[in-house]
Amino acid sequence: MLLSRRARDKTDASAAQAADASSRMFGPAGAAQVLNMLPVPAAIVEWRDGGFVFETVNRPFRLCGLGTLADHSPLIAQLGPRIVAFLESQGTELEIDWELGEAVDCRHFRVRMARRAGEASQGRCLITLIDQTGELRTQRSLRREMLTDSLTGLPNRPGFGETLEGEIERVGMGRHAVLVINLDRFSRINACLGGLSGDELLISVARRVKGALRAHDVLARTGGDEFAIQLTLDEGPSDALHVAKRIQNALTTPFRLSDFEIRVDCSIGIAIGDEAVADAEELIRHAQFAMKRAKKSGRTEVYQTRAFDLARQQFSIETELRRAIDNAELTLHFQPICDLASGRIISFEALARWTNEHGQPISPNEFIPVAEESGLIVPLGRWAMDCAARTVAEWDARAGADCGVNVAINLSAIQLQRDQIAPMVEAALAANGVEGRRITLELTESALVTDPDRISQTMQALKSLGTTLAMDDFGTGYSNLAYLQKLPIDILKIDRSFVTGMLADRDKIAIVRAILSLAQALGMRTTAEGIESNDLAQTLAALGCSYGQGFLYARPVPADAAYALLADRNS
Template sequence: MLPIPAAVVEWQGGRFVFETVNRPFRLSGLGTLADQSPLIAGLGPQIIEFLESDGTEAEFDWELGEAVDCRHFRVRMARRAAQRESGRCLITLIDRTAELRTQRSLRREMLTDSLTGLPNRAGFGEQLEAQVEQDGMSRYAVLVINLDRFNRINACLGGLSGDELLISVARRIKGALRAHDILARTGGDEFAIQLTLDEGPSDALHVAKRIHNALTTPFRLSDFEIRVDCSIGISVGDETVTDAEELIRHAQFAMKRAKKSGRTEVYQTRAFDLARQQFSIETELRRAIDGGDLTLCFQPICDLATGRITSFEALTRWTTEHGVPISPAEFIPVAEESGLIVPLGRWAMDCAARTLAAWDRAAGDDCGVSIAVNLSAIQLHRDQIAPMVEAALAAHGVEGRRITLELTESALVTDPDRIARTMHALKGLGTTLAMDDFGTGYSNLAYLQKLPIDVLKIDRSFVTGMLADRDKIAIVRAILSLAQALGMRTTAEGIETNELAQTLAALGCSYGQGFLYARPLPAEAAYSLLADRND
């Protein structure tokens, strides 16, 4: 009556006998005679072990046949407790062949890239993990290959041409590999290779060179000949690498370095540790911005002719929740790369305007100074600067003329027309515009003439040691002459001695900033200094 294959098997006189079998059992090709049945041939020892045990049931998986037409059964042997001495049991089988084939097919699809037929990221990691467990980490290296400017090809020729190119690239790379190397497509335009190191780490460099050579010949797509360059990162397994995923991550990190350096890069622990440190800074900085844990300090800018403070430069300072001070030279680049420079810049602008309003209240009127706020090149491109500044001014009742916005020369290089529109919009708010670190970048003097810049700030690298260096004096004199010709005022950074301040004043410099006057101070101390010096 059972709808699944079933048989009552008896072990007597040293041989098996089928007491009875049902129709599904016969239709499954499992036979009607025990000595001719593949069930007994395959499971005889296990059946005997069960019959000689004290158990009343047992269950396990069984495969019947060769790999191509293999069938998969779930086998269950059972008997009553009173029948333990009888040498008889009921065997039932559930055919799971279709189910397992479907599972394996789905798993194969999950681990395979549908476009190229290569292993995908998950499949590559799984294969590498299996090989590493079997042979050890030191026998393997991973190469990660990223196609340069592939997005531009996709945008110009369309997605189908891009797919065709990826297939062609995969074939070329495959042809450059050895028979036992494994190629995978791990991302949109990223490939990874599992290399067996037969002769040590030099094998990976040789394979990387062959891949570069294989991609030298242009690819033909439609009516175009496409040259494909690639960046290759290599990581070599050793005792310090704990698992396959770590080896892949190291190769991806090396590939990102290769994109910057333009050559094949091998993973270096020190560089990775630095990147991990920067990631840690990014995480903590994000929390600091959200939690309001940053502070602004203010360094005075003085009139070189009178010594009076005319303005303060607002400088961001950060001490972590663990009490560790982080230099702006460390966290500002991280903020720019991660995009945190936008909320950081907005906070600085709002804090500067709020501080200036507080100083005015303390003075009973206009306190007589402005505050300079730095604008990052990344911030200028990612944020709507003019509306942001306008909102900060309105929120704290500060006039635009009381705010100076400092830009670096690098901000003008990437998109000068857009920056020019932003600067004119800022001038429309009445703000003062200063070019910071002048002389260290690559400004186009024609743009400098057209832009509404009010102040040129001479970089400290030209000011420090200027009195003992004729070349520096010549550079400073040239900058001052240029500013005078363009109707701009000048501020010299890095002034540390009275002699230097007097020399710059004699040369025609308008303002000075440096440790001679004060180091960056908290808001209250800065206001006290202002009250004392300008009283």
């Protein structure tokens, strides 16, 4: 067992004093006897007449191959100048690391030089050596295991980052690129064929990808089904695209697993190093971001700063939006929906509005997609439902009776999938003392195609509460008309893309006429969005459209302004 640091220091200091005392009292023989009691190589070295002399050495020193004559000792040959510098100094202790031998059988020593205080000018010192070879080899072996993927034998994520960092320091950031490869459908393969087959596939993929690389490229496995490649750009950024193409070609041949032939597709993201990139980790993150975009686009993607900045902005919006929801900092604005025949307001659509903590208004087109992707759409939708029901109750209280309108609230497709909508709506109605008939719930066509059976059950439950159901943005999705007939939908909302500019476009008029005919056949009412002129409103009314919504009537306004508008128009 190796001596502890404190024990070694104590041993060396005691040995130095004992050896020096013995040398004085009994001569070299006495010093040798003391040194032979030490378990580590030791020698008393003297600088005399411009040369070194071993006053005495112990047995471990000789067995290490360090010799008995200073002129022939590798210790003096390699460390002579350091020993001279120590002897000419006023110091009493010095420790240095020393390697002896070639790379394969190299031995590592911790060399300590020591002498008694007050005798710095006598040109002699005790040198002891602690063999740290086994300890260092164990450390390096453990470190190598920590930086290596146990399945493929490739560098793992930390190992890849360390290798890339070292190469960047050596030749610069601009000479490197990182490719990140993600295997498509791997989780499905793993689930169907089992973990062992999945591991076999990963090993086979690693071999093929390795075969498609150049000799100096570095392949690593950085995740479950993710690989990364460090490329040196000899001919510029085009090298990365060529390597990506070779990898895709290498994976075109199916893999044989058990009784199956598996075709493996992959998504590849590329990040090119430049001076704007801070370090290796940032370059890897850029490549991973590009890979995520490649999974959506279906083609190899090269990192673009603008797309990454947009993603970071969305993360910032998510953080601020979470705080805004928790602190009730959002508001509802209300846009009127009017009867095209009479001009009276029959409903308001509730629309979420948000001004962030810096006083900047954030468009719903920015924060609603972020809320859907992050899952914040569930608490946001619950807040909107409760706020809308409370607003209806407040308007009724101000009017002294039923104020004569209901409020429409949008239900996101993500919200329909993740939340229990009917119980949530029922709780909001009960908490505010509002009847279900005062609430219209608007769903998009995309919400229906995700899980038709579950959505149908949800809609039936909402109808049992007395709510009105509307299909928003009709004509822009993928509705199955036969299935549409079975759903308890009351209103079809014609998307503004068909209404805007309709008077000058015969095709749009034909589409609107077809939607109106369909709604009439199914016994549904219709609302046209995006009405901005009286001529457009009159034409839609003549075609048989029931209701209209748009800037002709009003922009979305806060609750108090909406009530004032209601009182003025419907008086």
